[in-house]
Amino acid sequence: MTEPQGGQAATAIGEADVLIIGGGLSGTLLAMQLLRLPGARHIVLVEPRPELGRGEAYSATELGHTLNGNAARMSIDPDDADDLTRWLQAHITDGGWPESAAQQVPVAHLFPPRGLFGRYAQQRLAEALVRGKVQGSSLTHVRDEVIGLQTDDRRVQVTLKDGRQLQASIAVLATGMFPAARTAQRQSSGLNAAALDPWDVAALRGLPVDARVLIIGSGLTMVDALESLNQAGHRGPIEVFSRHGLLPHVRRQPPAWEDFLSQAPEIRSPLQLLRALRQHCQRAQAMGIDWQAPLDTVRVHIPRLWSQASDVQRRQFVRHVRPWWESHHHRSPPQGNALLQKLLKEGRLTIQAASLQGVASSDDGRPQIRLRYRGQTQVRVVEGDGLINSTGIEYDWRRVDKALPRQLLERGLIRVGNLGLGIAADPSGAVLNAQSQPAKRLFAMGPPLRGEWWESTAVTDVALQAKALAAKLVSL
């Protein structure tokens, strides 16, 4: 499909029309959309991983690490909602994913493993490349990390870790998420140094089977961690701590509900949204309909509501609504939830509301965490045999200790986004510099735009942004 260019001279790669930094789902979908559009263009994708389309989320190898939405919700083609369902159907018919039969539901209702989803994205990219080549387009995967970038009104130049420099007319930051467990952080709480990676089944196998495991964070990453522990053969007690002690609800497949927000432009603040949502959920429940039905209509309006909100309103949302939004909206796949419920029932799993105050280790090297339980002032120490960091994603680029974010911030080529989340950009994705002027040649998409849109990470967000950004870039 793409030709890895490790070690090749920059001149051989040539000046790119579009240089995409990061070949996870975002960068891959942008390349796919660019290849599908009429016209010839030379696209360069810089991604250190050997495979495109996987990134952090879809490099998963465990079958239990599934998408949190069923196939009918997770198409990467905004114009074709059935695309993933059709691909899965064909894949299963060809003998792929035989374990899916155990779910006993129609293909559209299946929750595929994330690794399989990565394969789907790769196949759609390969097809787009075949189509693009007919028009004279090309795609080059450069396996390296971008560590520096300069731009003026005419072009962009990037520096790779191996010292090479690449030129492009336009560059796009598709650098994705920085999972807290895997990212070197500038102001570390010490958690990462002591904690195990929630997705690293091999490392978890190193724990005694009956180990007392402490987990920080109770969201979807924690559900993945339970799955990893289960795969590693763990049979001991698991204690989960998070500020509010809230668990993600399980994703059901509710019927359609009226899109009430499209008929209510007066709803602008988080408080108004919550009130209206509560009314609709109560109405649904009175009619015997799942509360998830009205909630699911809100999603498409979040970027508009967030970008219209004032800073005070955004802060209110983050402070008061966020934990509930996360647990109700970012719901758990049924398989992960079934495991969680089983562990709760067996008494092996406990969830407690407490905030982490510090991390240390005992004389014999066992992890110790200092916790302040909700509603209490006293700090208590809890000791385990293993510790897992499931706090999710680090969105604040000032805290991420990586070369490119650091260099872009230091040079004032970017500025941090609203509430310190990701980076600032105009509505088209052109990044704003330290003086808040939009760049002519530098764009961003996906998780880095969290501060601009709030929901800017899920498959559907990224797929929509890729389509819109590709259209914008070819019009320049």
Ligand SMILES: Cc1cc2nc3c(=O)[nH]c(=O)nc-3n(C[C@H](O)[C@H](O)[C@H](O)COP(=O)(O)OP(=O)(O)OC[C@H]3O[C@@H](n4cnc5c(N)ncnc54)[C@H](O)[C@@H]3O)c2cc1C
């Ligand atoms: C564990 C996990 C599970 C998820 N599950 C779901 C789900 O079930 N449903 C859903 O809708 N969403 C899910 N998401 C969210 C979403 O789908 C992903 O965040 C999405 O894959 C974002 O893709 P991305 O390419 O922007 O980011 P990433 O996957 O983070 O990829 C970014 C890529 O950029 C590369 N990169 C970074 N910096 C540089 C650099 N300087 N130079 C070159 N390359 C660079 C990295 O190597 C990486 O491969 C999940 C996210 C995670 C982390």
